[in-house]
Each structure stands twice: as structure tokens, then as C-alpha cells.
Amino acid sequence: MTKRKFIFDVDGVLCDRGQLIDNKFEQWMHEWLGDKDYYLITGSPRDKVIKQIGMSIATNPKIGFHCCGNSIWLDGKETQINQIHLTDQEKEHALNFFKASTYENKQLFIEDEILQHRNGSISYSTIKRGVSVDERQAYVKFDKEYNERKNLIIQFNNLFPRLELFLGGDTSVDIVLRGAHKGQVLDYIDDSESEIHFFGDRIGKYGIDRPLAELLVWRDRFHVHEITYGYNQTWGILKNL
Numbered sequence: 001m002t003k004r005k006f007i008f009d010v011d012g013v014l015c016d017r018g019q020l021i022d023n024k025f026e027q028w029m030h031e032w033l034g035d036k037d038y039y040l041i042t043g044s045p046r047d048k049v050i051k052q053i054g055m056s057i058a059t060n061p062k063i064g065f066h067c068c069g070n071s072i073w074l075d076g077k078e079t080q081i082n083q084i085h086l087t088d089q090e091k092e093h094a095l096n097f098f099k100a101s102t103y104e105n106k107q108l109f110i111e112d113e114i115l116q117h118r119n120g121s122i123s124y125s126t127i128k129r130g131v132s133v134d135e136r137q138a139y140v141k142f143d144k145e146y147n148e149r150k151n152l153i154i155q156f157n158n159l160f161p162r163l164e165l166f167l168g169g170d171t172s173v174d175i176v177l178r179g180a181h182k183g184q185v186l187d188y189i190d191d192s193e194s195e196i197h198f199f200g201d202r203i204g205k206y207g208i209d210r211p212l213a214e215l216l217v218w219r220d221r222f223h224v225h226e227i228t229y230g231y232n233q234t235w236g237i238l239k240n241l
Helices: 023-035 046-053 055-059 088-100 133-146 148-159 182-189 210-216 231-239
Strands: 004-008 037-041 063-066 071-074 077-080 115-117 122-125 163-167 172-177 195-200 222-226
Touching: 004 182, 023 055, 023 231, 037 182, 046 055, 046 063, 063 182, 088 115, 088 148, 133 148, 148 163, 148 172, 182 210, 195 210, 210 222
Parallel strands: 004 037, 004 195, 037 063, 195 222
Antiparallel strands: 063 071, 071 077, 115 122, 122 172, 163 172
């Protein structure tokens, strides 16, 4: 029988976007993953993932790829690659974009919160992190109407070709060096025998999962599962595999 490997995004896949993992699903996943080779690939740093989906699932993949694959956790140790630091011009553009935002409840102007540095990526957000579900949904509605995040992505990708920007969760944009995205992790996972299943929720244009999905979708033995309504969809697919 062909061996299966599973690659999971976290936010929007193992939990609903911006939420903690469901307790019943966490217990089920803990048992289901017991004899599986699985990998995590997320835009978030490891400490945030532990808080979101629990210690067991977050710390026991064969490899944990965090910060778009630039913080690699193997056997409890981290390797950092593709470190990113914005130039003064790039930083100024991002902060000016924030100041020009017409979203009425944007956070106070705190540079380290707007541009949150991670190990190999930077997360941009107009709203304060950790806000209530209602506040998140208010920004989601605003962003769908005005395409604020997509406009930032288009501007940066045109003005600063050394960078690539992607839609992360519902409220953020992930900034990486060009090519330093989730697609790079396939070199650590692929082999000539295994069947690979990838679960991602941002596969559309500008989505953080798109680079990896594009590498997988046209190849034999690879299956891309686009998750559009949260962990319940992931759960249903896994039960039928």
C-alpha cells in the first residue's frame, strides 16, 4: 500500500480562522494522527500555533514549517532561513499605507504591531491582533468591500520586486523574500513513493497556500484539498480518506 503523508495549514484548516481548535476535533485529531506522517505549514510562529491548536498536534509533526516555511522545527530544534528586514523605503511605504487606510477602527499607530517581525517573515495588519470576533468580522467586511489587503499586495509586488506578499488569515498580509514562501517546503517532504495530501484554505489568487498548491496540483500522487469553511470540512474529508 502506498504510504500517505499529510500537510496541514493551521488557521482556517485545523481551526476556524482566528479561533482556537475545537476540543472534540483536537481529541479526534490527536488519536487519528497517532500513526500518520504529518507536517504543519503555516504563516504563524510556533508559539502562536501551540496556543491555537494545542501542544500535542503543534509539536509532533515530522517537520513543523512556520513563518511560511522559514522557521523549520525538527526534533524540537529550530532552523531559521531567509531572514527578512524591510528597507527604510519599504517600511515607510507600509506605514504610509496604514495611515491612509479608511478603516475607522484601525489600531493606534504602533510600528512593531503593524509590522510584526517573525523568523523569516513579517505580518502586516491594519487592526490590532487579538481583537474580538466581532471586531475581526467588521474588518473582514470592510476588506471585502474595499480590497485593502489586495491593494497593499499589488503595490508592494510592483514596487519592491525582491518581496512577495500573500493573504494570510482574515485580517493580515504576510511579507517574505521572493520565493521564500510555502512552496519551498516541498523539497523537505517529497519522495518517489508517498501519496501526499495538502489541506489549505488560501489557495486563490494572492493566497498564502497558493505557491505550494500550484506545485502539487498537476502531479501524480498529490492531492490538494481547498478548505473553505473551517475545521469541520477538514474533519469530514479526513474521516473519508
